[in-house]
Amino acid sequence: MGRFEARTAVITGGSSGIGLASAKRLAEEGAHVFIIGRRDAEVKRAVEAIGGDRATGVVGDVSRPSALERLYEAVRAQGRSIDVLVANAAVASFVSLEETTEEHLDDIFGVNVRGMVFTVQKALPLLADDASVILVGSTAADRGVEAFGAYAASKAAVRSLARTWSTELAPRGIRVNVVSPAWIETPGGMAAFGDEQAARAMKEQVAATVTKGRMGSPEEAAAVVAFLASTESSYVVGANLYVDGGANQV
DSSP: OOTTTTOEEEEETTTSHHHHHHHHHHHHTTOEEEEEESOHHHHHHHHHHHOGGGEEEEEOOTTSHHHHHHHHHHHHHTTOOEEEEEEOOOOOOOOOTTTOOHHHHHHHHIIIIIIHHHHHHHHTTTEEEEEEEEEEOOGGGGSOOTTOHHHHHHHHHHHHHHHHHHHHHGGGTOEEEEEEEOSBOOHHHHHTTOSHHHHHHHHHHHHHHSTTSSOBOHHHHHHHHHHHHSGGGTTOOSOEEEESTTTTTO
């Protein structure tokens, strides 16, 4: 029997990258997983990849409360409560302070902060006591990468919210923790660097400078998500676990 047998997980941004890898990992260990993503075709492919009987897909943008309501209505319709919530959906792009527009800030903070806040808030009536809430942050919150200011600030907000929510939800036994990845090779992450040539150059730079000597895989980040989702991390509360090959630690 898997660690998550008879448990229910909800993962935003679950149709690709770390979200999809996490959904697969939890489903392999017995969970039924609900995922939400922006694109219908990607969501359908993800559900098939996870295993049709282990996954339910919803199409929607987490920056829109109506999409989150549809997600949680799908959970209710199956008579389920939520044991694991992974708030993973995020967007990123490189824009300098001089080039920053209202639209850029609205996009970044709309998904990465507002979307995350309402992902967790609207889940509260469905969250089981002793549930695990996992917020996906980023090592960018700790660094001053040029032209990455809005994204980094949004991820710093994620770290702060985890601390506050850990205190607020403690009476229900709900744990809130953060996973902060860096240099994970995902489609969205590589696209942020530009064209294929730029992405290849970035991979070479990472290999030369990061302690681990390579980029990480979504599955390596998903393993940490699974740890935080499980009872093996029952005494881990308000933590920020780095999955970065040593980039921010060494």
